Amino acid sequence: MTLEGLRLSHRRIGSVGLGGARPAPFADAAEVVGWFGALQSQDYHPAKWAVAQRLVGGVTDSDLDRAFNDGVILRTHVLRPTWHFVAPADLRWLLELTAPRVHALNGYAYRRGELDGPLLRRSTDLIADAVAGGSHRTRTEIAALLAHHGITAAGFRLGYILIHAELERVICSGPLRGKQHTYALLEERVPQAASLEREAALVELVRRFFTSHGPATVKDLAWWSSLTRADIAAGLSFAGDTLESTDVDGVTYWSAPGNAPAPAPSPSVRLLQAYDEYIVGYRQSKYLLDLGGLAASASASDKLALPNGVIVVDTQVAGRWKRTNRSGAVVVKAVLYRPFDAAETAALQAATEELGVFLGARAVVSASLV
Structure with a gap:
């Protein structure tokens, strides 16, 4: 990592x-x-x-x-x-x-x-x-x-x-x-939805992706948008200084300009659905979700490798989860790819309670190691 x-x-x-x-x-x-x-x-x-x-x-x-x-x-x-x-x-x-x-x-x-x-x-x-x-x-x-x-x-x-x-x-x-x-x-x-000239639409989609998903690569955007590489190159050219790039290990990453934000308080646990943009918005640089190879290693021995959802600690995948309804409560079954410490366990409980508020039900978590 x-x-x-x-x-x-x-x-x-x-x-x-x-x-x-x-x-x-x-x-x-x-x-x-x-x-x-x-x-x-x-x-x-x-x-x-x-x-x-x-x-x-x-x-x-x-x-x-x-x-x-x-x-x-x-x-x-x-x-x-x-x-x-x-x-x-x-x-x-x-x-x-x-x-x-x-x-x-x-x-x-x-x-x-x-x-x-x-x-x-x-x-x-x-x-x-x-x-x-x-x-x-x-x-x-x-x-x-x-x-x-x-x-x-x-x-x-x-x-x-x-x-x-x-x-x-x-x-x-x-x-x-x-x-x-x-x-x-x-x-x-949507009787009043706007239309854009193609050049303006290209710029807007390229800018929107790298602002909302960046740092990300051209290959990431090509998969996400179905645009051709030529279209993406044109969009980047037209976007000008609304985007900036950085090279890491020979790969160019694009994002909105400006200083990096302060990290969220750690540990922060999120119960993400399997198609969340943080999970599916990337192709070339998806490895940034699992810098330590934890998920890849766990999935080799996990017979249920396709999750209902993904557990993320701070920025890294740390397990999978699914929810079921049982006796008037929502039960979150969390399968962890490594042991959680006390602070991470408390953050997992908080994330579960947040899901319960969303669903309007009492929520409890049942955690185990893969």
Whole structure:
């Protein structure tokens, strides 16, 4: 574990909103999501927890459901073939910039599902008509609608029909109906979302990523955004002095300019969901999460190596966790990759209690070594 690596990881955890790098706390869910540009929400419920951890004041799961239902944050496919939370103000320009790349990444899936251009356009038109006028439809209802018009739409095939309609800026997330997600007409959900010229959009996405994820590398951004290296190079060129770079062991890291923030009080324990931006926002420099090789060593003997969540102590992965409901309480099962001392154990308990506040339930932790 090198001092330079630790310096980068301390700066990074502040950038991602978990260590106090920003001059003031985020005001609401839209500000959290807007800080990143897009925040991965492959799993809706854990993704809300990722938002809540960056807000101050005991925000709850129900609070974020209300924000989602009100359209404060939206959920759609952008950047990569997966769901992201996006702030309404960013939705149009992000899709205009990245949808062609995501369509290209989806090419094999479209062919596998025999989803050619005419069929996808017809499906998208039918879906648009169905959800217009605030007639939000569930996935099941859209499948039935398409079947009524002779279009086979189930499972994998339905998923890519819907992704196509999202990428074409026709639909996006509507409010929840009970526990079911719905789709809405994008024009009705975000009628005033801004658009940007391509050059301005490139600059904004490049700047947004390195500000919210930095220090990070061009390869990290290429994976996260699906942008080409040429586009990223252009974005960096246009960004000018809004970003700065540093070279460590022959690798160039980009971030917002300025002094590194003071580290958060140590030990600080965080129960992160598996798709938190601190975990999935990187490809080349993901090693900064595990500078001592602790997680890699533990996973070799851990038959449950794929976690529901990741335990981070200060900046480093130190275990995995999952939660279950039992007798009116939330039980956090923590599997540690090394023994915790008394201060770390107390911080783990505090993190568990924070999760309990979010879920509106008493929370207890059960810890064991891998």
